[in-house]
Amino acid sequence: MKQLHILHLYPNEMNTYGDRGNLLTLKRRAEWHGFQPIIHYYHVGGELPERVDIVLGGGGQDSAQGDIQTDILRIGDQLRTLAEDGTVMLMVCGCYQLFGKRFVTVDKQDIKGIGIFDIETFGGEKRLIGNIKIKTDGFGALFGFENHSGRTYLGQGQLELGSVERGNGNNGEDKTEGARTYNVFGTYMHGPVLPNNPVLADNLIKLAAEKRYGEFTAGKLDDSLAVLARRGAYRRSY
Amino acid sequence: MIYVSTWLGKIIQLSMSWLKSGGQALPGLIIERFQPSYLAKMLHKLPEGVVVITGTNGKTTTSKMIVELLTAEGKKVLSNPTGSNLTRGIVSGLLAHASWSSKLDYDIAVLELDEAFAIKFIARVKPEWVVALNVSRDQLDRFGEVDKVARLVGTTMKAASRGVITNANDPHLSTIGQAIADNQIKVSYFGVSPALRQYFPNDKELVSVDDPLASQPTKTKIPSALVELTNFQHQNVTYKINNQTYSTNLKLNGQHNYQNAAAALALVIELLPATDPAVHVDNLAKVSVAFGRGESFKLPDGTNLQLVLVKNPASFRQALASYLFDNPAIMIAINDNYADSRDVSWLWDVDFSTLSNTHVSLTSGSRAADMALRLSYDDIKVNVVENDLNKALNKLAEMRGDKIIFATYTAMLQYYAILNKRAGVNP
Numbered sequence: 001m002k003q004l005h006i007l008h009l010y011p012n013e014m015n016t017y018g019d020r021g022n023l024l025t026l027k028r029r030a031e032w033h034g035f036q037p038i039i040h041y042y043h044v045g046g047e048l049p050e051r052v053d054i055v056l057g058g059g060g061q062d063s064a065q066g067d068i069q070t071d072i073l074r075i076g077d078q079l080r081t082l083a084e085d086g087t088v089m090l091m092v093c094g095c096y097q098l099f100g101k102r103f104v105t106v107d108k109q110d111i112k113g114i115g116i117f118d119i120e121t122f123g124g125e126k127r128l129i130g131n132i133k134i135k136t137d138g139f140g141a142l143f144g145f146e147n148h149s150g151r152t153y154l155g156q157g158q159l160e161l162g163s164v165e166r167g168n169g170n171n172g173e174d175k176t177e178g179a180r181t182y183n184v185f186g187t188y189m190h191g192p193v194l195p196n197n198p199v200l201a202d203n204l205i206k207l208a209a210e211k212r213y214g215e216f217t218a219g220k221l222d223d224s225l226a227v228l229a230r231r232g233a234y235r236r237s238y
Numbered sequence: 239m240i241y242v243s244t245w246l247g248k249i250i251q252l253s254m255s256w257l258k259s260g261g262q263a264l265p266g267l268i269i270e271r272f273q274p275s276y277l278a279k280m281l282h283k284l285p286e287g288v289v290v291i292t293g294t295n296g297k298t299t300t301s302k303m304i305v306e307l308l309t310a311e312g313k314k315v316l317s318n319p320t321g322s323n324l325t326r327g328i329v330s331g332l333l334a335h336a337s338w339s340s341k342l343d344y345d346i347a348v349l350e351l352d353e354a355f356a357i358k359f360i361a362r363v364k365p366e367w368v369v370a371l372n373v374s375r376d377q378l379d380r381f382g383e384v385d386k387v388a389r390l391v392g393t394t395m396k397a398a399s400r401g402v403i404t405n406a407n408d409p410h411l412s413t414i415g416q417a418i419a420d421n422q423i424k425v426s427y428f429g430v431s432p433a434l435r436q437y438f439p440n441d442k443e444l445v446s447v448d449d450p451l452a453s454q455p456t457k458t459k460i461p462s463a464l465v466e467l468t469n470f471q472h473q474n475v476t477y478k479i480n481n482q483t484y485s486t487n488l489k490l491n492g493q494h495n496y497q498n499a500a501a502a503l504a505l506v507i508e509l510l511p512a513t514d515p516a517v518h519v520d521n522l523a524k525v526s527v528a529f530g531r532g533e534s535f536k537l538p539d540g541t542n543l544q545l546v547l548v549k550n551p552a553s554f555r556q557a558l559a560s561y562l563f564d565n566p567a568i569m570i571a572i573n574d575n576y577a578d579s580r581d582v583s584w585l586w587d588v589d590f591s592t593l594s595n596t597h598v599s600l601t602s603g604s605r606a607a608d609m610a611l612r613l614s615y616d617d618i619k620v621n622v623v624e625n626d627l628n629k630a631l632n633k634l635a636e637m638r639g640d641k642i643i644f645a646t647y648t649a650m651l652q653y654y655a656i657l658n659k660r661a662g663v664n665p
Contacts, residue, residue: 012442015587016375016378016383016384017378017581017583017584018583018584018585018586018587019586020586020587021583021586021587021612021615024586024615024616025615028615061383061384061385062383062385063385130580131580145580145581145582145583147378147581190581190583191581191582191583192583192586195586195611195612195615196608196611225607225610225611225614225623226611228607228610228611228623229605229607229608229611231607232604232605232607232608232625236574
């Protein structure tokens with residue numbers, strides 16, 4: 001059976017908002033599409049596995065971000081090489097910020113990121129919290145829940161993941177949400193984002209499979225519950 | 239001034255009851271405006287002071303246990319009814335219980351306060367005792383993050399003037415406890431024995447992955463506990479208190495409640511040091527569950543329906559571990575109002591493996607589909623997805639055998655109201 005190797009970054013620190021749901025979703029959908037998912041965990045001070053097809057990173061406590069920041073800079077070059085090579089990655093919230101150029105905290109502490117995304121994030125006093133709906137090219141409408149104090153601004157030429165229809169997104173000002181570079185996707189959307197947006201999940205698997213095996217044939221999946229949940233999300237208040 | 243406030247408040251309460259008008263918090267609200275110091279002045283009159291119960295899970299049941307343990311030993315205890323944990327609710331309670339001459343015929347107040355509200359309360363009233371139960375990921379759309387909840391609870395703990403009771407096995411809280419003990423305030427711990435630790439994961443353990451390569455969460459030294467849960471077998475529990483063991487059969491169910499009971503025992507032992515702990519353990523056996531926390535209702539067809547509040551990954555996990563022995567028909571009701579948590583991401587942090595050999599009859603509430611979607615990823619089948627709480631309850635009631643509803647806060651309140659009218663509460 002064809003394997004898909006999924007790497008979860010910092011699962012014990014960056015996992016505050018149901019981020020395990022993204023891993024579970026990729027694992028199960030990979031199975032349903034006929035692959036054998038192999039899960040790897042990367043912890044502080046560890047080593048990246050030899051083979052990686054999809055990399056996942058979640059959100060964390062503001063306090064955890066400091067510990068992780070030192071470590072992620074250490075493996076930054078390796079992650080950048082993987083990214084430039086077309087490896088599929090999904091970075092949510094805290095990890096999305098660390099994949100940017102820098103994060104400036106409320107008390108003006110300047111934290112360096114690994115710079116895969118041309119984005120800069122500035123700590124804000126008031127958290128941006130609530131349901132969010134965005135429109136994307138390629139994945140349709142995406143639904144989620146955002147909860148972040150950082151305001152993220154895209155550099156010139158940096159692609160966004162989508163444009164905000166309801167909610168705040170990157171910064172609550174410019175209607176952008178998330179970022180995309182090569183096959184690396186960043187977003188503030190929890191929910192978690194993948195089970196609620198199976199089209200996005202399947203596209204990550206498809207990109208990874210095509211890169212590894214040159215082809216992808218979708219399995220027959222029953223997404224009626226996701227459709228029902230999304231119908232609820234259309235009606236929800238934001 | 240205090241007399242004027244009491245008179246004014248009582249007159250408002252009386253006129254409202256004559257007018258058969260609801261809004262029990264209104265008199266409290268008016269007196270809060272009229273004399274902001276009323277709350278502190280009245281509570282200050284209590285000879286044995288104020289106990290605040292706070293933390294993420296177990297506040298209501300623990301408060302109920304403490305009230306009943308103290309009452310059994312002859313104390314007159316003033317408490318706040320569930321859900322009224324705003325100062326105006328407490329003031330309304332004071333007004334109802336005070337005499338016209340502003341006398342409060344009580345020895346002690348036991349107040350359950352949520353993590354955020356406790357901060358507002360201690361700014362006005364300095365409690366003698368604080369019981370801090372646990373800190374866990376809960377309503378993060380409201381609190382932001384777990385570290386913030388821990389800071390809030392820590393601030394409340396530091397306000398205690400006589401003593402703090404807290405959880406030896408919660409690293410957030412035991413660390414704060416250590417700092418408080420260094421400040422000459424007595425800190426007593428409740429806990430569970432090493433053999434039982436696996437049943438009571440703390441917040442970090444709840445979501446950490448089972449991987450030998452994982453950097454283990456920083457080991458916090460576990461302080462020795464005044465009251466330690468050492469065994470439980472169904473509702474038969476054993477506690478170790480000062481190296482003596484005490485066993486009893488509880489009416490309460492749910493392993494989390496056996497842990498909460500250790501907290502209640504620890505406080506009562508500190509408050510009544512002259513009483514033999516065996517007396518408190520005996521009294522504990524008589525305490526029944528608090529409303530909507532594992533409460534049983536008898537349906538017209540003679541079957542039982544149990545209603546269990548679930549609020550966050552920790553409480554949901556404990557509920558699944560505690561209430562599924564007799565294979566009841568299962569309904570899960572998830573709402574996403576402010577009091578439930580608007581963000582349902584937390585459902586993905588719940589370990590549903592206890593359901594892997596069974597199925598869920600219904601999911602209901604505004605997030606019924608999200609719940610069913612979550613379960614589908616663990617291959618747990620849901621027969622019916624029904625947003626409407628009433629319709630879902632009717633379908634559940636038609637099923638054979640005993641039933642159980644796991645419900646978030648507002649769904650629990652609605653089901654409680656219906657069941658309380660329709661069914662008899664089991665003793």
